[in-house]
Amino acid sequence: MSAAGVAQEHGHEQEHAQGAHGHHEQSFIQKYVFSTDHKMIGKQFLFTTLLMLMLGGALALGVRWQLAFPWTSMPIFGPLFANAGGQISPEFYTMLFTMHATVMIFLVIIPVLAGAFGNFLIPLMIGADDMAFPVLNMLSYWFMIPAIACFGMSFYFGGAASGWTSYAVLADLRAAAPGSGSAQTMWLMGVTFVGVSSMMGSVNYMTTIINMRAPGMTLFRMPLTIWAMLITAILQAFALPVLTAAGFMQLFDRLAFGGWLEGIHTVFFIPAGLVVNNTDPTVGGGQPLLWQHLFWFYSHPAVYIMLLPAMGMTSDMLACMCRKPIFGYKPMVYSMSAIAGLGFIVWGHHMFTSGMNPALGMTFMVSTVMIALPSAVKVFNWIGTIWGGRLQFNTVTLHCIAFVSMFIVGGLSGIFMAAVPVDIYIHDTYIIVAHFHYVVFGTTMFGVFGAIQFWFPKMFGRKMNETVGKWHFLLTYIGFNGAFFPMHMLGIAGFPRRYADPYVHPYLEHLLPLNQFITISAMIMGFAQFLLLGNFLISIFRGEKTGRNPWNSNGLEWAAPSPPGHGNFDVPPVCFRGPYEYSNPNRANQDFWMQTDPTRNPKNPPEAPAHGHS
Amino acid sequence: MRKFWCAFFVFWPIVAIIYSIVASMTPSLGWWFPGASVTELGQRIDNLFYLILYIVTAVFIGTQIALVYVLWRASHSKDERAWFSHGSHSLEVIWSVVPSVILLFLALYQMDVWALFRVQAYFPKEARDAPIAEVTARQFEWRIRYPAPGKKLQLKPQPDDLYDVNDLHAPINRAVMIQLRSGDVQHSFFLPHLRVKQDAIPGQIIPIWFKAEKQGIFELTCAELCGWGHYKMRAQLTSEREVEYEAYLKKLQADQNYDGHATPSAVAKKDE
Numbered sequence A: 001m002s003a004a005g006v007a008q009e010h011g012h013e014q015e016h017a018q019g020a021h022g023h024h025e026q027s028f029i030q031k032y033v034f035s036t037d038h039k040m041i042g043k044q045f046l047f048t049t050l051l052m053l054m055l056g057g058a059l060a061l062g063v064r065w066q067l068a069f070p071w072t073s074m075p076i077f078g079p080l081f082a083n084a085g086g087q088i089s090p091e092f093y094t095m096l097f098t099m100h101a102t103v104m105i106f107l108v109i110i111p112v113l114a115g116a117f118g119n120f121l122i123p124l125m126i127g128a129d130d131m132a133f134p135v136l137n138m139l140s141y142w143f144m145i146p147a148i149a150c151f152g153m154s155f156y157f158g159g160a161a162s163g164w165t166s167y168a169v170l171a172d173l174r175a176a177a178p179g180s181g182s183a184q185t186m187w188l189m190g191v192t193f194v195g196v197s198s199m200m201g202s203v204n205y206m207t208t209i210i211n212m213r214a215p216g217m218t219l220f221r222m223p224l225t226i227w228a229m230l231i232t233a234i235l236q237a238f239a240l241p242v243l244t245a246a247g248f249m250q251l252f253d254r255l256a257f258g259g260w261l262e263g264i265h266t267v268f269f270i271p272a273g274l275v276v277n278n279t280d281p282t283v284g285g286g287q288p289l290l291w292q293h294l295f296w297f298y299s300h301p302a303v304y305i306m307l308l309p310a311m312g313m314t315s316d317m318l319a320c321m322c323r324k325p326i327f328g329y330k331p332m333v334y335s336m337s338a339i340a341g342l343g344f345i346v347w348g349h350h351m352f353t354s355g356m357n358p359a360l361g362m363t364f365m366v367s368t369v370m371i372a373l374p375s376a377v378k379v380f381n382w383i384g385t386i387w388g389g390r391l392q393f394n395t396v397t398l399h400c401i402a403f404v405s406m407f408i409v410g411g412l413s414g415i416f417m418a419a420v421p422v423d424i425y426i427h428d429t430y431i432i433v434a435h436f437h438y439v440v441f442g443t444t445m446f447g448v449f450g451a452i453q454f455w456f457p458k459m460f461g462r463k464m465n466e467t468v469g470k471w472h473f474l475l476t477y478i479g480f481n482g483a484f485f486p487m488h489m490l491g492i493a494g495f496p497r498r499y500a501d502p503y504v505h506p507y508l509e510h511l512l513p514l515n516q517f518i519t520i521s522a523m524i525m526g527f528a529q530f531l532l533l534g535n536f537l538i539s540i541f542r543g544e545k546t547g548r549n550p551w552n553s554n555g556l557e558w559a560a561p562s563p564p565g566h567g568n569f570d571v572p573p574v575c576f577r578g579p580y581e582y583s584n585p586n587r588a589n590q591d592f593w594m595q596t597d598p599t600r601n602p603k604n605p606p607e608a609p610a611h612g613h614s
Numbered sequence B: 001m002r003k004f005w006c007a008f009f010v011f012w013p014i015v016a017i018i019y020s021i022v023a024s025m026t027p028s029l030g031w032w033f034p035g036a037s038v039t040e041l042g043q044r045i046d047n048l049f050y051l052i053l054y055i056v057t058a059v060f061i062g063t064q065i066a067l068v069y070v071l072w073r074a075s076h077s078k079d080e081r082a083w084f085s086h087g088s089h090s091l092e093v094i095w096s097v098v099p100s101v102i103l104l105f106l107a108l109y110q111m112d113v114w115a116l117f118r119v120q121a122y123f124p125k126e127a128r129d130a131p132i133a134e135v136t137a138r139q140f141e142w143r144i145r146y147p148a149p150g151k152k153l154q155l156k157p158q159p160d161d162l163y164d165v166n167d168l169h170a171p172i173n174r175a176v177m178i179q180l181r182s183g184d185v186q187h188s189f190f191l192p193h194l195r196v197k198q199d200a201i202p203g204q205i206i207p208i209w210f211k212a213e214k215q216g217i218f219e220l221t222c223a224e225l226c227g228w229g230h231y232k233m234r235a236q237l238t239s240e241r242e243v244e245y246e247a248y249l250k251k252l253q254a255d256q257n258y259d260g261h262a263t264p265s266a267v268a269k270k271d272e
């Protein structure tokens, strides 16, 4: 046993000598712009998505302003609008919520998880020096730029206004939404570019995780973050082509070519005989519901693409903060896989009232209800992880706990809408809006905020400010719940989503004060994000300097320098155990046991202290 | 600080529960259903909602208490080390099996209400046999076509059909069926007080039925984004006694047949 240990130690030393990386000088452009280094690409994604978060938030406040103070001029942003008096017109309102969701989903949540954290963490956590295909990786970031440009042009042309779901026929027929002509087309192009970007990332992540793990990093020694990234990449690879194809179909439905190209005009989603806005009746034989099926076949798995990586990261952070192994590591892996598998057969729950065959409603109800099970198992395991831990309330911990607490709400509200008869009433009301904000913001974004502060030292070699971090958390948490919990009640009261002025309906008039409360909460939450942004930017230059392993954590990434240089590890890492050996009683003088620590004899303290004391 | 944060995380669920209780117990606030359902099927939907609500509330309280309890213990731990445990097989089995039984029960328990609402074979016979009107959603209004009194609704418009806009009349205490269609884009036929919602899909005719048990005027709104004017597709369902309903159809017929050369008595009658 100990002989083996010595041999290992020996090998380690040898590798150390080889590990000194050959340095080749890089130009500024190579290093910061067209970088092929996964860490730089991750940071590029992170900066871009944080910027987009602020933009998406501003759009949301526009929506909220109109619901709280209908038809009054909005401060700050109002004067920017072309509309007289800064008033939000119904067309503009429709554009606002469409672009809000588009920016948040396609330019914030999906790229911040897979793009920023997937890129930064995957090679570091599995002990690789970079991604399998660095150039492809670089392209996956640079394909976001035309996507952003397309969405920007969409704004310029008046804004897409068919919701982020872009339902046919509204999104298919130019006449159906006057002014959306080129805007909707640009929107589709933007989504396609995002899809290409995600696909390039996804191929890269799968290859890297499967092929480039450090010696000893078996599948069941992978941190849950890596499992989540792998499962997400698989989900994306299988679901995304459907959306891309559907996007092109809708694009061809919209394009009205002339001349010899006229034959290209398709009618995939357009039935015959529709008279839209007094134009000629449509000719066709298409089926609008086909769009919904194709869209949700991607977009339901996509909601898990928006969640699983955050689940993985929170699991890792929570174990470290509680100084305790994750409770039920394998059940966590299996439940994530179950979520991914079931995620492919539940898309119809978005279409219960759509007019599809009612027998499908029943099957989709059963599968949807069952997907709540792995979600519940994960919640129980997170609570189990905290149970018996030794925990300190720092910013990271707070965000992890918020993650669990908010996910309980979002998961439970899902059950109401999974029950078809109940969904008849609540579909397309504000309770749906409450549900998905509890999962996408309350869960994913709190996880991301925690992850930013947790891995910040690895990214920049410094820590973010704790006090500012706690204020940001406090205000965001209060603002978030103030804004989104009452939305459940709006939904029960029958308040439909996507209404520019709900108060023209007498049964909704009395809900104005509640909406004002919601808007004020949302503003608190919105302004709190400046604390995050400021803390983030200032800490890059002013934050307290940290060593390699400031959190006394176990993962391979903490064995690399902070920030890791080109090629990541000065000592090529070897993995000796799973990532959750916290508080192992066989370890004498520390309550963590790094995956790279070669100590074999459990009763003895490590001969040479492993890197890690900060 | 440890106490503060534990209190913080228990405070929010308590506020949420109190708020929900207040909202559900105080109809005057209007933060709950817009009144009891006017249809029996709607009441059954509400009952299913309450069944889920009770189960979900119990789970919510249980998990939030568990969360704050383990938080309190973990943050006040005096032990030098955390409890070294990788999990528990039996706990995993318990907390997988128990929820799955509850969830499966919930799903199966919903089936017959759904079948009644949506599967045509389960519609009441009186509704299935004689649809009272065809409702066509358009940007941004509801067009209603009734068959002439004493006739049956035909798929193709008939010369003697009667038309109205944004005002759907239906007799009370009778199961009535409507043929729902769309003239342009997608819409959704939403009667909040009846708990009825059905999308109108271009190119498709979708039957819906309801049996209002209360007289009155109930809002009809659109619940599927259909363009910039989505919010203003305001219409109503007038639920009235059979005689009033017949009178309404008669009046529609008279108005429609009015040729502009009415006798003075008819004009006088109109002015009343």
Ligand code: HEM
Pocket (backbone or CB within 6 Å): A165, A303, A304, A306, A307, A349, A350, A368, A369, A371, A372, A375, A410, A411, A412, A414, A415, A417, A418, A419, A423, A426, A427, A428, A432, A435, A436, A439, A440, A444
């Ligand atoms: C416990 C598991 C969950 C269940 C049973 C569930 C169920 C549902 C159902 C039935 C709907 C459709 C409701 C309707 O439109 O009438 C829905 C909508 C939605 N869910 Fe979930 N959900 C769950 C978890 C999640 C998670 C984890 C996410 C995201 C991270 C998510 C994101 C969404 C989004 C974005 C929508 C609305 C999409 C739209 O219409 O714009 N859900 N959910």
Ligand SMILES: [Cu+2]
Pocket (backbone or CB within 6 Å): A299, A300, A303, A346, A347, A349, A350
């Ligand atoms: Cu879904």
Ligand SMILES: [Cu+2]
Pocket (backbone or CB within 6 Å): B186, B187, B188, B222, B223, B224, B225, B226, B227, B229, B230, B231, B233
């Ligand atoms: Cu509408």
